[in-house]
Amino acid sequence: QGRGRRRRRVAPLAVSPPPASERGEEPLLRGIFEIGKRSCDVVLSARRLRWSPIVPESPAGGTGREEIIEMKDVFSVKLKRRRFVGQKKGGTLLGITIFKCLHKEENKLTDCAVHLNNLSEDHCNSWFRHLKEILNGFQNRPKSLKVFVNPSSHKREATHVYYEKVAPLFKLADIKTDIIRIFIDFVFCVGGDGSVSEVAHGLLLKAQIDAGKGTDYIPAPVRASVPLGVIPAGEAKQYCYILSVICFKSLWHIL
Known part of the structure; x- marks a missing residue:
């Protein structure tokens, strides 16, 4: 009875890929x-x-x-x-x-x-x-980096910190670096109240950190070493108008 009948081919069992947790x-x-x-x-x-x-x-x-x-x-x-x-x-x-x-x-x-x-x-x-x-x-992972170093930052130790501690690690990782030294004499902000407030807050906060003071409560803050100039350009310029004299003096100082 079995003569003349074709044998059915059995498809090979599909091998399921390993779960994601085991890949690699x-x-x-x-x-x-x-x-x-x-x-x-x-x-x-x-x-x-x-x-x-x-x-x-x-x-x-x-x-x-x-x-x-x-x-x-x-x-x-x-x-x-x-x-x-x-x-x-x-x-x-x-x-x-x-x-x-x-x-x-x-x-x-x-x-x-x-x-x-x-x-x-x-x-x-x-x-x-x-x-x-x-x-x-x-x-x-980056293959190259552009590094901005401010020589005046952190009591003028930023350059030393970078070349002594950071640069050797970049070299070990075969990362090419392009160093740009930033000398900041003046910070100028073009914007409204929010922009001016953020920039002023950042400058004052940096001054307190550089002076070794806490930043939670500062009854007598240290004066920022970098001057701030402002050109009012936002919708709400109340804060900028209050500082209008400083704005014009700053602009004149730069020009």
Whole structure:
């Protein structure tokens, strides 16, 4: 009875894609590095770098407590080399250094480095390429910046703060910078009452902060060091008219 009948082809089962929570978790590389003087089993995925110390005394050769770095928190990766004094290129390869951001406080960040030590050139170069590809895949990260530095800001320490603390981090992250130094002798506002009030408030607030005073209650505020000029150009100009004498004096000072 079964002769002459065509066999039906069974379609292969469709493989459903992994859930969104697991995407990017597929291991890209796995290897052994020395981290903090301990041999560690290191696994790299598109989202995370995970490692755990290898415990030789374990019967199954297991691992210890796992540590994780989110790749979104990594801002730079460099090959680590030992160089002699004055040597700028080459040197003995020691491994890979990963630089990441840490949330020190609610609105403050700090940086730290994690060293993955391995003397194999091929091993480190392969990992370095994969790490760089992941970092380059973050499209929202800037490749170049225009930086405005006010040399008079914060007791004239802004330039020192930038070149000593900020610029090295931009260099580590391979971000090109164009520095513009701003020397402000005068602030001029063209607008109505709201604009004038905001600018005046900002100048006074900066003066109190630079003087080391609190900003919640200021019975005797410090005078702003930068003069404010006003040209009334809004719908409501009551505040501007009150300051009309100052406005004309400011304009005359500039001209």
